[in-house]
Amino acid sequence: MRFTHQMKGWVSIMMRSLFAGVSGLRNHQIKMDVIGNNIANINTIGFKKARANFQDVFSQNVRNSTPPTAERGGVNPLQIGLGTSLASVDNSFEQGKLQITERESDIAIQGAGFFIVNDSVQNLYTRVGTIEIDASGHFVHTATGNRLQGWLPTRSPDTGSIMIDRNKAIGDLDINGDDVRPGKKLPANATSTVHYGCNLDQSQPIGASHVTAIGVHDSLGREYSYQMRYEKMDTITWTENGETKSGNVWGYTASLPGDTPLNTPDTSTINPKPISLNLGDADGDGFTGFVVFDVSTGRVASGATAVQNGLIATADDYVDGMEIVARTNFVPSETDGGVASALPVQIYTNFDEVTEFASPMTTSAKAQNGYSLGVLETFNIDETGTITGVYSNGYKESLGQIALANFTNPSGLIKAGANMWSISTNSGLPQISAAREGGTGKISSGVLEQSNVELAAEFTDMIVTQRGFQANSRIITTADQMLQELVNLTR
Structure with a gap:
């Protein structure tokens, strides 16, 4: 039997099914590659799983469609598909589970966003938060x-x-420090503000006193005992908005060791304005000031003018913004246990939280902002990404803040290896912000984000992919058998 023209057409049709089966085999193999990579990285920190998607290729038109007419209906087109092709490999940026490491420098993002790292050529983006300080003092990604x-x-x-x-602009984070920011060392800082709080007992008689002390520092970090003595001086009245008010006047005396505090302030020469005066000067006189409390509220009589027997005290003169303050200057000297080369110190004594209720004396110095030299001992990272250094002098200062990047289309990022990503033309430019801003999540320390691969789902996909591969191989073997039958017709 001769191989007729019609048989040649059948062979062509058979070849079409063979090539469709081959395309199925090829793409199911690619899908298996993607699944295998997912499973291989099931324990990789910050890994994001991928998914292979298929699409059909173009179809052969056997017959075109025809529109309906008045006499007969339309006819649909007749098309035969020619196999499958790989449509995309999508990356899934779903949140991975967090694993506690108890290592302070291990961090993870809960929510959207990427850490930004620089490889000296470009910025890269990652979900891996294994951070350490290298020998040059920079915060670096541990693996790279x-x-x-x-x-x-x-x-x-x-x-x-x-x-x-x-x-x-963002830049490299480090602990090196300079003249304007802390680093491995926290330079000594002279005290400039002392805050007082709590209560002076309103029920105490004239002449009652109370003493409190706090350590303050000069520019070289030497500590001094800064004492404040309060004494109830007088009770006065004044008129405010047509209403007669009463108040108590308390004098206060600031002193350092070696100074002689004034036991009885000179009430005839009250100057209510902030006064600059050297503590530890030759005559040993300390600084004296006055605060007036409204007896009906137990608060500093802000805005009131007290006038009695020529005694004038205006609380407003002590107001710096919304705080009641008095200013004191002193020059460190060896008599005070200090260092003569230290710079003069100016201290603003703040009374904004001092009250006068009929309760026991509890007034104490709450805080002061001076400190001695400190060496960086450790650091911690809060949920906004702020890195806070903890120093040997007990103080904490910010070392910087971690920046996060977000993208309009994170699936458009390009894998750059080592769980790093780089931008592409379809990812959009990075939107840089702090954590919990601009749609980014918060940062957790002492934890790492695990891979978001789910083993059960991957095994299921692997079974489905295997069956798909088998089915496509059956197409090839079946088409081959049909071709063989066709060839046998020529015998």
């Missing part, structure tokens, strides 16, 4: 040495306090 990015602290020109300015 890429430097962690964020905002370094600066010192406020107004208050002198440490602050984070997130309007500046």
Whole structure:
């Protein structure tokens, strides 16, 4: 029997089914590759699983469609598919489970966002939060040495306090420090503010006194005992908005060791304005000031003017913003146990939380902002990504803040190895913010994010993929048998 033209057409049809089966085999093999990679990384920190998706390829038109007419209905097109192709491999950025490590430098993001690291060429993005400090003092990604990015602290020109300015560009985070920010060492800081709180007993008679003390520091970190003595001086009345009010005047005397505090303030020369005076000067006189309390409220009589027997005390003169303050200057000297080379110290004594209720004397110094030299001992990271250094002098200061990046289309990121990602034309530019801002999650320390691969789901997909592969191989063997039968017709 000759091989007719019609037989050649059948062979062509058989070849079509063979190639469809081959495309199925090829793409199911790719899907198995993706599943295998997922399972291989089930214990990889910060790994994000992937998923292979298929689509059909173009179809062969055997017959075109025809529209309906007045006499007969329309006919649908007749198409035969030519197999399958790989549509995409999507990355899933679902949250992985958190594993407690109890290592302070291990961090994880709960929610959206990526840590930003720099490999000296470009910024890369990762969910892996294994961080350490290298020999150069930089915070780095443990496995790669890429430097962690964020905002370094600066010192406020107004208050002198440490602050984070997130309007500046991000950069390498480190503990090296400089003249305006803390680092491995926290330079000594002279006391500039002392806060007092609690209560002066309103029921005490004229002449009653109370003494409290707190350690303050000069510019070289030497500590002094800064004492404040309170004495109930007088009871006065004044008129405010047509209403007669009563108040108690308390004098206070600030002193350092070696000074002679004034036992009886000179009530004839009260100057209610903040006064600058050297403590430890030749005559040994301490600084004396006055505070007036409204007896009906137990609070400092802010806004009131007390006038009695020529005694004038205006509480407003002690107001600095919303705080009641008095200013004291002293020059450190060896007599005070200090160092003569230290810079002069100016202390604002703050009474904004002092009250005068009919309760026992409990007034004490709450806080002061001076300290001696401190060496960095450890650090901790809070949920906003702020890195706080803990120093040997007991103080804590910000070392910086970790920046996070978010993307409009994180699935468009390109894998760069070592669980790092780089931007692509379809990921969008990174939207950089602090944790819990701009749609990013919070940062947890002492934990790491595990892989989001679910083993049961992967095994199920593997079974389905295996059966799909077997089915496509059966297409090939069946088509081969049919071709063999066709060839046998020629015998």
